[in-house]
Amino acid sequence: MSTAPHTAPHSATPPSAHTSAREVLLRGKNITRRWGGLVALNQVNVELTRGQVHAVIGTNGAGKSTLINILSGEFPPSEGAVELMGQDVTQWQQPRRARAGLGRSYQRNTIYPSFTVLENCRLAAQATHQRAWLWWQSASACKVSTGIAADVVARSGLTDLQNLQAGLLSHGQKRQLEIAMCLATRPQVLLLDEPLAGMGAEETDRMLTLLNELKADHAILLVEHDMDAVFRIADRVTVMVNGSVIATDAPDAIKTNLQVQIAYLGEH
């Protein structure tokens, strides 16, 4: 087993020795979110580095999705700050963060069912290539967006299905398309909210292979309930309970962490 897990309450920041040699792309500092009297997130720190999959696990209501929503700019934190590639983006709206390199996927499918697979990705690619003076230009005539879309469709293994209406895809293929749409915005950071939800074993394998390929160029935050998958792919794991971080460490260390076992995995 590696070093003892970092178990200080309210802190998910890994020891600096872990990250100093790596490029930190996204940093959440002391993030707190209150909904009236309810504290959904309590002084959470998180760092995402290029080349790593950082999994966040916890029971329902632990604050995982709230964390993703705050990091992506869906709503602001009550306290704390978000830094994207060294720049404070706490006050930035979500679209600006997305254009700056922050991609996210949702728990539920958010694809455009009446568009084809390629059109879904082309629309996403268009976000980083908006040209107000070309408003009239046919979407399919935009070579840049189409090129990016074709590239991410291929990378996600959906080339054979690119002309199929997205609504007709299987659940697993829709989740792949979600990731492809994320990639079409050319992100540096990927915030993935339960990308494996509802997938079969084969589809999960395919998705994990894709995420493994992606992690070389991206910093990935993975919120996931499938523990087998998490421990297969994650380089770091953060465990959340009731809006607070109880541990952040390497997967093996998390498995043997007594506090985590009691709070989340169950004491055996």
Add this chain to the structure above:
Amino acid sequence: MNIHSKSIFVAACFGLLAVFPLVAGNYGIDFVTKIMVYAIFALSLELLVGATGLVCFGQAAFFGIGAYATVLLSPQSDAPSIALLLPACVAVAAAYALVVGSLSLRTKGVYFIMVTLAFAQMAYYVVHDTPLGGGTDGIYLMMKPVWGSVLDLDKAASLYGFTLACLVLVFGGLAVLNRSRFGRALAGIRVNEQRMRATGFSTYPYKLAAFTVSGGIAGLAGFLFAVKDGFVNPEMMSWHLSGAVLIMIILGGIGHLRGALIGAFAFALLQELFKSEAIFGAFAKHWHLGLGLAIIASVVFLPSGLVGLPEQIKARLMGSKNRGAAQ
């Protein structure tokens, strides 16, 4: 219906409209001119409701402002120039839409519906209660616009042709827009605005642009209506008309340009049908009731509108064929 069938259908409709004056009398020409104006008006709302997912309940304000601008900006003694008056009316309606949109688009759902209604009612009371709009009596357009010696909209046939040309241009323009980068972004906003924002689209400017363009098109319809009738009154801005145009696109089928076209024709024809004393006798006085029932029936039995009717019939036939095979 595939894209070729749709194109052929629309081309056939415009072709029929083009030859209609050759066989119709004055009443027919006037009636179809009115329907084409309504079709342009319905297309303006289709851009908001069908393409962008914004249910505006104050579209009559832009229509009425276009109509009032036509009268108020026309000189008393000379025939106004179409080349100046038409863009001015469209611009005034679009400018009001820009103001309304910039505020109302900060709200969502039912609040958006109510805010657009409130802005329309404000415009209504401005022309209803002030000398500017002539009060409940309305105001007359003294001279119909002309384009040099080429076009005189005082002639019913010229107005018919001009309205048809406007309809074709608006329809074609919106068809191009729907396939454009801008149109695809609007479609994305309609389906899932949250996703569009997460992808990197600042959705507010897109919605505001759509709202403004929609207001301008409604203003064009208002201009044509004022020119056709030579008269404007506050009822052109009332919520009844905003509701009527919404019913037109529901009747035709939301999300389809040809739905707006079909809906405008269906609505006007149903209105005429239920008003007909020859058919309904004394009950024709209560034509609102008949029209209302017809609309309720169409919503119940044609959930995709009239544009969905062929598919619905096809599905029904296939279903009965499959049941027959199974037995």
